[in-house]
Amino acid sequence: MDLQLSGRVAVVTGASKGIGLAVVRTFLEEGARVVAASRKSSAELDALAGTDLVHVPVDLTDPEAPGQVVARAVEEFGGLDVLVNNAGGPPPGAKLPRFGFLTPTDADWREMFEFNLFSAVRAIRAAVPVMLGRGGGAIVNVSSGVARQPAAMNVDYSAAKAGLNNLTKALSEEYGPQGIRVNTVSPGPVLTAWWTEEGGAADIIAGQAGTDRESVITTVAPQMMGLTTGRLVDPQEIADVVALLASPRSGSTTGTEFAVDGGFLKAV
Known part of the structure; x- marks a missing residue:
């Protein structure tokens, strides 16, 4: 199936490994031009090097970094059609899981929200005007099943991802009429x-x-x-859903959450 991504410009955060790397590889295979953002590159990302791939080394907890990545997409490829907010998980230097509500400190909570929520907020804030100038686009936020099925561990991470889910719904309502679709993919353990x-x-x-x-x-x-x-879950299984949501073939899909979690979520 042709996903009609050929020639489209995508930004993918957290792109050097795991889900992000699989998304970058899939977009390139579909003919997209990709700006890959991560703190550092990897051998696997370097192996994809070519004229359609630009790596931007940034720390996305820096408030200026998400905007710099979007600006680089405009500079290199002339615009932006797809934004995948994949960066997330343990902030730099942190280890998860953390057990119990009393374990994370105020600093832990701030770092978790900076990495898992505010980096996406800032990337979207930079991307929306560019997408509107091109008549629309697609934003895919990579959340987590624990946003809707939390437990007594990683409570700060679960709360940040719940915020991301809520943000997705709000953005889809505001910008859907202007041609920007916003959806969430919620992996289980990958x-x-x-x-x-x-x-x-x-x-x-x-x-x-x-x-x-x-x-x-x-x-x-x-x-x-x-x-x-x-x-x-295999990272490619996440990337396949992200690519479909980024595609114009999902033109009537917005404000929706897709669980790719091996059956982790049980609620109706």
């Missing part, structure tokens, strides 16, 4: 470095459960999170 790297989520949970990293990834985490599929 098999990325957040889980697999040394000291990451799998190691932290393994320490709590008295097991090892591999057992957490293959068995403990899917059981703990009630995943119907019995496995963590």
